[in-house]
Amino acid sequence: MSIIIQNVSKAFGDVDVLKDLSFEVKTGELIALLGPSGSGKTTLLRSIAGLEVIDSGNILFHGDDTKDKTVQERQVGFVFQHYALFKHMTVFENVAFGLRVRDKKSRPSESEIERKVHELLQLVQLDYLGKRYPSQLSGGQRQRIALARALAIEPQLLLLDEPFGALDAKVRKELRKWLRRLHDELHITSVFVTHDVEEALEVADRIVIMNEGRIEQIGTPEEVYHHCANAFVYQFIGNVNLFHGRVEDKVAHFGNVSVSLPETSEQETKDTVFYVRPHDLDIHHSAPDSTAFKAKIDHVHLAGPVVRVDLTSEWGDPVHVEITQDYYLSMTFQKGMDVFVSPKDGRLFMQDYSI
Amino acid sequence: MRKKVRRKTILPGFGLTLGITVTYLGLVVLIPLSMLFIKTAGMGFQPFIEIVTSPRSVSAYWLSFYTAAISALINAVFGFLVAWVMVRYSFFGKKVLNALIDIPFALPTAVAGIALTAAYSGQGWIGHLLGKIGITAVFNPIGIIIALTFIGMPFVIRTIEPVLEDMEKEMEEAASSLGASRIQTWIRVILPTVLPAWITGTTLSFARSLGEYGSVVFISGNMPFKTEIAPLLIMTQLEQYNYEGATAIACIMLLASFSLLLLINSLQAWSKVRGRG
Numbered sequence: 001m002s003i004i005i006q007n008v009s010k011a012f013g014d015v016d017v018l019k020d021l022s023f024e025v026k027t028g029e030l031i032a033l034l035g036p037s038g039s040g041k042t043t044l045l046r047s048i049a050g051l052e053v054i055d056s057g058n059i060l061f062h063g064d065d066t067k068d069k070t071v072q073e074r075q076v077g078f079v080f081q082h083y084a085l086f087k088h089m090t091v092f093e094n095v096a097f098g099l100r101v102r103d104k105k106s107r108p109s110e111s112e113i114e115r116k117v118h119e120l121l122q123l124v125q126l127d128y129l130g131k132r133y134p135s136q137l138s139g140g141q142r143q144r145i146a147l148a149r150a151l152a153i154e155p156q157l158l159l160l161d162e163p164f165g166a167l168d169a170k171v172r173k174e175l176r177k178w179l180r181r182l183h184d185e186l187h188i189t190s191v192f193v194t195h196d197v198e199e200a201l202e203v204a205d206r207i208v209i210m211n212e213g214r215i216e217q218i219g220t221p222e223e224v225y226h227h228c229a230n231a232f233v234y235q236f237i238g239n240v241n242l243f244h245g246r247v248e249d250k251v252a253h254f255g256n257v258s259v260s261l262p263e264t265s266e267q268e269t270k271d272t273v274f275y276v277r278p279h280d281l282d283i284h285h286s287a288p289d290s291t292a293f294k295a296k297i298d299h300v301h302l303a304g305p306v307v308r309v310d311l312t313s314e315w316g317d318p319v320h321v322e323i324t325q326d327y328y329l330s331m332t333f334q335k336g337m338d339v340f341v342s343p344k345d346g347r348l349f350m351q352d353y354s355i
Numbered sequence: 356m357r358k359k360v361r362r363k364t365i366l367p368g369f370g371l372t373l374g375i376t377v378t379y380l381g382l383v384v385l386i387p388l389s390m391l392f393i394k395t396a397g398m399g400f401q402p403f404i405e406i407v408t409s410p411r412s413v414s415a416y417w418l419s420f421y422t423a424a425i426s427a428l429i430n431a432v433f434g435f436l437v438a439w440v441m442v443r444y445s446f447f448g449k450k451v452l453n454a455l456i457d458i459p460f461a462l463p464t465a466v467a468g469i470a471l472t473a474a475y476s477g478q479g480w481i482g483h484l485l486g487k488i489g490i491t492a493v494f495n496p497i498g499i500i501i502a503l504t505f506i507g508m509p510f511v512i513r514t515i516e517p518v519l520e521d522m523e524k525e526m527e528e529a530a531s532s533l534g535a536s537r538i539q540t541w542i543r544v545i546l547p548t549v550l551p552a553w554i555t556g557t558t559l560s561f562a563r564s565l566g567e568y569g570s571v572v573f574i575s576g577n578m579p580f581k582t583e584i585a586p587l588l589i590m591t592q593l594e595q596y597n598y599e600g601a602t603a604i605a606c607i608m609l610l611a612s613f614s615l616l617l618l619i620n621s622l623q624a625w626s627k628v629r630g631r632g
Contacts, residue, residue: 084525
């Protein structure tokens with residue numbers, strides 16, 4: 001089922017949570033709503049489900065407006081961050097709930113319910129837990145049961161609110177891989193909310209990046225990662241070094257470094273910020289070119305797949321650099337050493353953009 | 356010579372505190388209650404049966420039982436409602452209302468009895484209005500029920516409140532997203548979650564009402580066979596220096612209270628097994 005979000009706005013009291021949002025989810029897509037806390041992503045998800053009422057705009061399912069449809073009528077599978085399983089029911093009864101509350105005409109027979117529930121429990125690989133109560137399960141198991149329960153009503157749309165947010169790091173990684181595989185099997189249009197960039201990049205077909213009730217960028221994980229639309233996205237999507245400077249007569253000045261910008265359209269003098277990822281900086285013993293600047297090594301973190309080096313630039317800003325283990329070993333950098341740092345890549349954003 | 360090895364524990368003082376606990380419970384609860392049985396045992400089996408099954412006693416038990424049961428049921432219904440309102444909504448004057456709920460806990464029961472009698476008697480504000488539609492609310496079982504409802508009110512409210520507070524809103528949202536109507540959510544999700552606490556609260560209120568004396572004596576009129584509750588009968592026996600008769604009836608009351616406590620405890624154990632965490 002396709003979803004169209006048209007100019008949706010919502011406020012809680014004086015606070016505007018959603019500010020004129022519009023985007024589209026295609027049938028069978030797996031979409032991530034990504035953003036920092038307070039960006040409105042959960043409110044948007046709950047509005048799609050009908051758990052919140054929007055102030056203005058339209059949400060269309062399959063081209064039909066949902067304004068007059070209740071939560072019950074929307075037939076949307078919803079998975080909550082804290083599972084929201086029915087504690088007084090067994091796992092089996094939890095999954096069967098959506099079938100049992102149907103009216104007499106459409107309610108399946110008892111044997112049909114049993115068959116269906118076991119099928120779903122097999123799908124989430126927990127058929128052996130049917131007689132247990134939710135309190136006897138681990139967090140990861142509970143969330144898989146919650147998913148099976150949501151799937152029982154055969155939803156056209158599956159909404160997941162930070163589904164792995166309450167789980168520990170290892171289980172979270174396993175479950176998100178599993179969710180991706182499940183989606184490839186079932187092809188249900190799905191929207192999930194997360195504040196975990198890695199999770200969104202790994203699982204989603206497309207990512208909607210939100211900040212303060214607005215959409216900052218929509219795109220595939222590759223697009224979002226390699227072609228950040230603005231400074232917020234660049235900063236949110238990964239670690240970054242900031243160099244504050246000024247652009248004057250098509251030349252940018254950062255500390256003692258000057259870079260000519262022949263293509264810039266800026267005429268007047270403007271403050272600017274240069275964003276560089278830690279792995280796009282190199283460290284040398286001598287200055288390789290005019291873009292290099294002097295820095296002092298404060299700390300070297302050797303644990304991990306890359307070597308992380310903390311430095312202080314000659315004008316006093318902290319700088320973080322990531323280099324490979326091999327490069328580190330060949331260059332023998334040490335704490336307290338004076339070195340040169342040069343950027344390989346980076347993005348310049350004019351300062352009129354506030355973050 | 357054998358050396359005494361003392362095991363070190365992280366929580367010291369077990370021996371001392373347990374000793375004090377047992378002594379304290381013994382002095383305050385256990386010994387006085389066993390005296391009751393010892394005293395009763397001295398009177399012989401035949402007289403005991405005669406007293407506890409005398410028509411006057413039986414009518415007092417029955418009166419105590421059914422007035423306590425009715426008041427507990429009234430509290431069950433309205434106590435649930437009050438707890439629901441207190442937990443679910445915020446409104447002006449909520450704190451005042453919250454303090455009002457605890458008054459029956461704190462007020463001397465005699466004060467409650469006098470206040471209720473004043474309000475519900477023929478000249479009282481409420482009694483006057485009830486009189487117009489032909490209802491007399493004092494010096495009859497209705498009066499007893501009013502007093503017992505007052506006394507037992509906080510029990511249901513205060514037992515249900517924490518359970519309602521703990522109940523996640525998401526559970527109800529999950530139910531409605533799965534297609535359950537408001538009524539289905541109520542019957543299948545909310546009610547089963549609250550039920551153990553609800554029954555416990557109602558039973559507590561019932562147990563409290565069964566033994567209530569102070570507030571009832573003012574409003575009931577204390578007529579034998581009509582409005583004489585069991586605790587009052589004990590008092591009457593004592594006033595007539597019939598100590599054995601008093602203890603015999605007291606024994607029956609004690610057994611009733613004890614079985615109720617047993618019931619409450621097993622209910623609480625049951626609710627703990629069902630879905631926690």
